[in-house]
Amino acid sequence: MIITVASGKGGTGKTTVSVNLAHMLGSKVQLLDCDVEEPNAHLFLQSEPKEQTVVTIPVPQINEGLCECCGECAKFCEYHAIVSFGTTPLIFPEMCHGCGGCSIVCPKKAIGEIDKRIGTVETSEVENILLVQGRLDIGMAMAPPLIRAVKNRLQQGLPAILDAPPGTSCPVIATLQDTDFAILVTEPTPFGLNDLKLAVAMMQEIDIPFGVVVNRFGVGDNRVHEFCKEQQIPVLLEIPDDRRIAEAYSRGELIVDALPEYRELFQGLIEKTMHQFNTQTA
Template identity: 50%
Template sequence: MKIAIASGKGGTGKTTVSLNLALSLSDVQLDVQLDVQLFDCDVEEPNCNLFLGFDLEKVEDVVCPVPVIDQEKCNICRQCSDFCRYNALAALPTRVLFFPSLCHGCGGCAVLCPEKAIQETHRSLGVIEKAKGKSSPEFYRGLLNIGETMTSAVIKALKKHIDSRKTAILDAPPGTSCPVIASVDDVDYCVLVTESTLFGFHDLKLAVGVVRALKVPFGVIINRWGLGDSRVEEYCKAEGIPVLLKIPNDLRIAELYSRGIPFVREMPEWKEKFLDMFEAIKLQLAGVEEEIT
């Protein structure tokens, strides 16, 4: 099962939920060797390992094919620049300019060039890393190169390491843009983490629109519950959205977070709550499957 943990805005506790859910599942499944995987898909600023402290090793480089133009062969026919929907190529009267940061690596320009003036090389986008040796949970993360814009490509490369035989928890980037869609697309379930504040409520509705458009089953966790008002709960009730868990606005949880400690490690009673939530997700999915069949 693949479960993405997402949020309409940053700072709602998405990473907190990802970590504590993955640790709760891996603790209960230690007799089934490394049955849980945790993926940090927030590749622009991955922070899961700040709490896990694993030694990491590089698994692969993530690269993008980009064109190299032989200006002597090029006859400025403009086919490449007219084709490129990302404006990575611009045909001037005397030469074709290439803007690497705009290229998405489709390779269409090289295929179309009638003079065979375009060859391909590779541009580094980032790396995929994993915890050394055996870890619980089995941990992977993507790391985007500084200044790079091809976030989704790194996320897609990271997701190729998902083992379909295991339970995979994906800590998605915040927001509702392309990196979130790359993380959430094709998962079995999405947990939307929010808070009962005006901004939390507003951005939750945006996130709900995304997962509904992707046709991904989902539920909501209200973090820092007790802060703000009841508008999120009222909205979920009106929309028929299950509230999977309420994590209170608890000083001890905040203190543990500030020390880099997932709170299930110091508050073991919460492991059962995350395990109960996991069972509720499985029941919800079973209900969805019954409706489809």
């Protein structure tokens, strides 16, 4: 089973839920940190990468001797990574998605490809957790190809928890693809509710079963709970607004280790997630 932990905004506690959930599974589990622009799961697992692989994407290279400046490549590119004004096309590698379509449509086969580095995939192992994380190079804009490279490390037969990037844009969709169940983490504030609505709309559009975790329960108001009740969205867990949790977080400690009384809550999250998956997919 593949579970993705996501949210409509950053700072809600996705990584907190992901690492503690993985730790509480007890058995062998894969934890994929797909927040490749700012991976931080390793900070709570005290792990150092044992293996590092460079990830590249193919970007176009123009053979000016063959190019007739027809502009077909620029017409094809939806991302405007190639621009032609009746002269040799200009290439903007940072905007290229590496699809290779421009080289296919070129009538003179004047477009080849070169590899452009976008980041690395790092793997490590801590107790029952096999951690795989992507790290996007500074200045790179294309997170989805690196996220796919991280997900290519998934091992069949092992449960997996994916820590998604915040928001509802392309990197999140790339993470959610082929997911069995999603956990949306929010907080009971007006900002939390606004971004939860965006995340819920996204989940309904891509049709993946999901539930909600409310972090910092006790602050704000009850509008998040009212929204979930109206939309018939299950609330899987409420994490109290406990200063001790923030202190443990600042030390890079897992909640379930620093505060054992919370182990039961995360064990309940595992059970409720499995129940909702079985109910919503029946």
